[in-house]
Amino acid sequence: SGAHYNPAVTLAVLARGGGLISLADGALYVVTQVVAALLAAPCCWGMIRKEAAGYAMAPPNTRDHSLYLCEFLITFALCSVVLLTATAKGQAGNSFFGLAIGFTVLSGAVSVGAISGGAFNPAVGTMSLLYGAKPAWNVLAYWVAPLCGGAVAGGFFRVVAPEAPPLEESTASPKEKDESSKTDAPSSENSTDLTTSDMLAKCFVELVGTTLLCFTVGTARGGLAPLAIGAMLMVMVYMGGWISGGHFNPAVTLAVWARSLFGATHGVFPLAQAALYIVAQTGGASLGALAAAGALARKDAVLFPAPSEKTPVGLALLGEFLGTFLLAYVVLHTATAKRTSGNSFFGLA
Structure with a gap:
């Protein structure tokens, strides 16, 4: 079926194009998903009390624009991850798409669950109709915002991966399919022979990935905040690594450029491309902060990295240096080295 389980994902697959699913099948998927959600609630009541069953509901003090913004952004992230890890030919045969999709939901639930209720799925939001008038009040938002997120994700796919046709079954042998995917997939390394559209796609991925990462940094609270932030970084790397390299950090971009500068034998990363990446990442950080303020x-109320007042400046600098060194070191060895090319653990690492 493609494992949609979400009307927003189904809409994203339709908006993506390529004939992965017909309009009639998409409509049937949505009806099935909503009916299944409405049947799931009574099943839960049969196992636990209705009062103990969970459902999506925004807190009473949540403003409408915050609710819509959170549901839109996280559903956009979810649908983009689905499209770029599970439907793109450049990612054919990967073993991490399920991990990336699941951790997107986890990250969103931690970062904005206390703001919007964390539905990210119109079918899940529809369950609220069974729990009274107050929960039902949010159902419109749980349909409008996620569907908008799914539609925009489909457009995002068309911009950054227009060369990726649908993964269709054919009479080709598994070996022929594997060779085809290797030929058509963008290299994890960059080259100097880039068209303007290629460069724009790469920079757009860096912009979007950094926006969502910084949005998570600004909104995630509590003991699970580091997990939410790390999970968002991981899923963005899995989503966009095959297009841009998945830097989302000027320090990582500098490390990749320095690696190329000092005689790396596998891949070229010119200074002009590094500069464009840093501009995109800086813009993404600004957009992420603005989105967090809106949410x-x-x-x-927006959270941001800062040492405590009792921490000496030198110690803070040392901590940042060591942490960033480790991050860049792992990126270079898992995502750019020829000997580890083709691995599936680069995002998790």
Whole structure:
């Protein structure tokens, strides 16, 4: 079936194009998903009390624009990850698509669950109709925002991966399919022979990935915040690594450029491309901060990295240096080295 389980994902697959699913099948998928959600709630009541069953509901103090923004952004992230890890020919045969999709939901639930209720799925949101008038009040938002996120994700796919046709069954042998995917897939390394559209696609991926990462940094709270932030970085790397390299960090971009500068034998990363990446990442960080401020409805509520007042400046600098060194070191060895090319653990690492 493609394992959609979400009307927004089904819409994203339709908007993506390529004939992966027909409009009639898409409509049938959505009906099935909603009916299944409405049947799931009574099944839960049969195992536990109705009062103990979970459902999506925004807190009473959540503003409408915060609810819509959170549901839109995380559903956009989810649908983009689905499209670029599970439907793109350049990612054919990977073993991480399920991990990436699941951790997108986890990250979103931790970062904005307390703001929007964390549905990210119109079918899940529809369950709220069975729990009274107050929960049902959010159902419109749980349809409009996620569907908009899915539609925009389909457009995003068309911009950054237009060369990726649908993964269709054919009479080709598994070996022929494997060779075809290796030939057509963009290299994990960059080259100097890039068209303007290729470069724009790479920079757009860096912009979007950094936006979503910084949005998560700004909104995630509690003991699970580091997990949410790390999970968002991981899924963005799995989503966009095959297009841009999945840097989302000027320090990583600098490391990749320095690696190429000092005689790396596998891949070329010119200074001009590094500069464009850093511009895109900086823009993404700004957009992420603005989105977090919108989600939290207060600029001063946005979280950001900062040492405690008791931490000496030198110690803070040392911690940042060591942590960034480790990050860049792992990126270079798992995502750019020829001896580890083709691995599936680069995003998790």
